[in-house]
Amino acid sequence: MDSSSNSNSNSNKSNSQIMKAVGVSSVERRVAGVPSVIVIGGGFAGIAAARALHDASIKVVLLESRDRLGGRVHTNYSFGFPVDLGASWLHGVCNENPLAPLIGKLGLPLYRTSGDNSVLYDHDLESYALFDMEGKQVPQELVTEVGEVFESILKECDKIRDEYMDDISIQQAFEIAFERNPKLRLEGLSYKVLQWYLCRMEGWFAADADTISLKYWDQAKLLPGGHGLMVRGYLPVINTLAKGLDIRLNHRVKNVVRQYNGVTVTVEDGRTFKADAAVIAVPLGVLKSKRIKFEPKLPEWKESAIDDLGVGVENKIILHFEKVFWPNVEFLGVVADTSYSCSYFLNLHKATSHPVLVYMPAGRLARDIEKMSDEAAANFAFTQLQKILPDASIPIQYLVSRWGSDENSLGSYSYDIVGKPHDLYERLRVPVDNLFFAGEATSVLYPGSVHGAYSTGVMAAEECRMRVLERHGELDLFQRVLGEDNPVLVPLLISRL
Numbered sequence: 186m187d188s189s190s191n192s193n194s195n196s197n198k199s200n201s202q203i204m205k206a207v208g209v210s211s212v213e214r215r216v217a218g219v220p221s222v223i224v225i226g227g228g229f230a231g232i233a234a235a236r237a238l239h240d241a242s243i244k245v246v247l248l249e250s251r252d253r254l255g256g257r258v259h260t261n262y263s264f265g266f267p268v269d270l271g272a273s274w275l276h277g278v279c280n281e282n283p284l285a286p287l288i289g290k291l292g293l294p295l296y297r298t299s300g301d302n303s304v305l306y307d308h309d310l311e312s313y314a315l316f317d318m319e320g321k322q323v324p325q326e327l328v329t330e331v332g333e334v335f336e337s338i339l340k341e342c343d344k345i346r347d348e349y350m351d352d353i354s355i356q357q358a359f360e361i362a363f364e365r366n367p368k369l370r371l372e373g374l375s376y377k378v379l380q381w382y383l384c385r386m387e388g389w390f391a392a393d394a395d396t397i398s399l400k401y402w403d404q405a406k407l408l409p410g411g412h413g414l415m416v417r418g419y420l421p422v423i424n425t426l427a428k429g430l431d432i433r434l435n436h437r438v439k440n441v442v443r444q445y446n447g448v449t450v451t452v453e454d455g456r457t458f459k460a461d462a463a464v465i466a467v468p469l470g471v472l473k474s475k476r477i478k479f480e481p482k483l484p485e486w487k488e489s490a491i492d493d494l495g496v497g498v499e500n501k502i503i504l505h506f507e508k509v510f511w512p513n514v515e516f517l518g519v520v521a522d523t524s525y526s527c528s529y530f531l532n533l534h535k536a537t538s539h540p541v542l543v544y545m546p547a548g549r550l551a552r553d554i555e556k557m558s559d560e561a562a563a564n565f566a567f568t569q570l571q572k573i574l575p576d577a578s579i580p581i582q583y584l585v586s587r588w589g590s591d592e593n594s595l596g597s598y599s600y601d602i603v604g605k606p607h608d609l610y611e612r613l614r615v616p617v618d619n620l621f622f623a624g625e626a627t628s629v630l631y632p633g634s635v636h637g638a639y640s641t642g643v644m645a646a647e648e649c650r651m652r653v654l655e656r657h658g659e660l661d662l663f664q665r666v667l668g669e670d671n672p673v674l675v676p677l678l679i680s681r682l
């Protein structure tokens with residue numbers, strides 16, 4: 186123990202002696218002090234990174250542009266109870282989920298909307314009601330039958346993927362599947378139900394079928410255990426992770442300058458922050474907009490990953506009613522001629538006992554609705570509801586999200602667009618000198634999810650910690666390995682066999 190601390194201080198001394206010899210400025214002298222990191226972005230990824238670095242005794246400051254933490258997790262309490270305007274499901278209700286220990290420890294209840302292997306991504310067809318535009322309920326058997334056809338189409342798409350060298354869109358693949366197997370091309374009400382399934386698929390990617398890559402649409406990993414709604418909202422998890430951290434709200438980062446010995450970050454009002462390294466945990470949409478200037482510029486391979494990965498839009502229009510007047514099912518749907526015109530309402534009353542319906546448009550429809558005022562958007566959602574329930578009473582309150590145009594997100598979550606490589610997530614993750622990247626779009630396994638974002642934050646923090654401590658000559662891997670409660674067999678990292 187003693188000898189290791191001696192050797193650390195010796196290495197620091199020699200560092201500062203070298204620095205004095207070359208006449209360096211105060212910025213460089215900071216290297217001899219406490220290891221420090223700036224985390225940019227206070228969503229799940231950024232908070233997870235800041236937490237891990239703080240717990241490893243690194244000095245961390247987290248800069249967040251909004252006046253709140255959480256980013257695309259936003260629990261709102263204006264109805265007098267929690268509702269989530271961003272993420273609300275835990276995808277993968279199982280112990281392998283990296284968030285499971287925390288959610289479990291906090292005693293937060295989950296309402297499971299699907300088990301494994303459901304036709305829909307986040308729901309089983311156990312508790313639902315679909316209607317046509319005239320308000321007539323679609324028979325359950327028909328919905329199940331069309332669900333089976335939908336699965337057959339996806340299997341056909343798999344074959345098409347194997348045959349085609351070049352990538353095509355999901356929509357093109359569907360058309361080829363219909364040409365090859367006309368029985369799959371449904372008609373009348375069945376066709377409309379098929380459009381509704383497509384609408385739900387588009388919701389999962391927050392994008393339209395003509396932009397989603399056939400090659401990579403199903404490459405993200407789904408954890409087992411189905412999907413569970415966070416009944417009390419996600420905010421308690423954010424608050425727990427953020428406890429005791431140095432967080433600066435209303436700090437919009439404009440400039441990130443990296444030097445060989447540290448980073449300088451400038452926020453909108455001109456204030457600067459300096460540290461040994463930075464974790465960039467802002468959304469892909471923000472990186473795409475180039476509103477944060479990097480000096481020197483990010484390398485070409487990083488820039489092209491930012492440009493080429495898709496970011497879709499999904500929104501929530503949350504309607505609060507005086508009392509429940511709709512059927513006691515988990516979700517209500519409206520089937521139509523095109524997936525654009527179909528609708529989906531999540532019935533929060535099932536999970537939370539509050540009289541709330543959540544209308545969830547995605548892709549072009551979501552972008553179009555964002556052009557409306559909040560009031561017009563809420564009216565639009567209500568009009569869709571009136572199509573199926575003409576006697577619907579008017580909502581007493583509503584909330585409207587705008588993830589696509591909000592300058593702090595500029596999109597809802599990432600997805601693979603047609604014709605681009607799948608290694609973009611990894612390229613987005615790979616550090617550039619002393620800049621480390623985190624966020625859902627850097628998750629190779631679980632993009633577009635809360636647990637994916639969380640894992641990337643933890644991973645970026647670990648890489649960053651190693652880098653920063655190495656710089657300070659203080660790297661003590663021994664302590665971490667010994668400190669683990671449940672030692673597991675970790676494969677050796679062998680770079681040359």
Ligand SMILES: Cc1cc2nc3c(=O)[nH]c(=O)nc-3n(C[C@H](O)[C@H](O)[C@H](O)COP(=O)(O)OP(=O)(O)OC[C@H]3O[C@@H](n4cnc5c(N)ncnc54)[C@H](O)[C@@H]3O)c2cc1C
Pocket residue numbers: 225226227228229230231248249250251254255256257258270271272273274275276436437438439466467468471477499500501586588592593594596597598623624625626632633634635636638
């Ligand atoms: C409508 C919707 C529904 C969703 N549903 C689910 C779901 O049910 N389950 C699920 O797992 N996932 C869901 N997701 C996805 C999930 O919310 C995201 O994958 C995850 O929250 C992303 O976390 P993040 O930390 O990567 O990014 P963010 O949460 O976006 O955090 C980035 C932070 O950076 C800040 N920032 C931006 N610009 C700057 C700047 N210049 N300077 C400083 N700070 C800046 C932002 O304000 C933000 O706080 C949903 C997303 C949306 C939009």
